[in-house]
Amino acid sequence: KQEVTQIPAALSVPEGENLVLNCSFTDSAIYNLQWFRQDPGKGLTSLLLIQSSQREQTSGRLNASLDKSSGRSTLYIAASQPGDSATYLCAVGRNSGYALNFGKGTSLLVTP
């Protein structure tokens, strides 16, 4: 069974810092990996999707990397802003089946 773990569970940083969020998974037979953002009381917004054959994806100040063999992904946020405050979720897509396996998320607070 695929287990997805996100570390740390919570993170508080001052505005302007670069930061890294970590995601690990136990079964390397994945199809892709997605990073989502969830604001309080809202649904999930897809940030980046990395196919299993890719090493990284970038969107603006966000960069996600994938090391399938070691079962790890990182989400790098450059020059953090208070508007980046949210919960970030990692989800792994399996080779077979339709379910995404989600981590519990990292709650990020960026202080002015």
Add this chain to the structure above:
Amino acid sequence: NAGVTQTPKFRILKIGQSMTLQCTQDMNHNYMYWYRQDPGMGLKLIYYSVGAGITDKGEVPNGYNVSRSTTEDFPLRLELAAPSQTSVYFCASSGQIHQPQHFGDGTRLSIL
């Protein structure tokens, strides 16, 4: 562009009551999903659909039923509500399997 719309946003039920959570999407997506998110936990897949008339169970289907009579709509029915079904329910859709999933804002359900 509405995306994925869920109604109601909040609901309180008594034990043993039943209700239907509504989900509609305007992106002509074939794939639709229902997840539940319990506090401090990752999202779990309840049911999914790969097109009108085709549905299948996810990881936690007990106590729920779904139907998919149109491409746009994917309602989730709770029969004989139980306190263990207190959760936030999210509906999502994607154009194809393994493409980014688009989420609604969720239905917060309490069963007392």
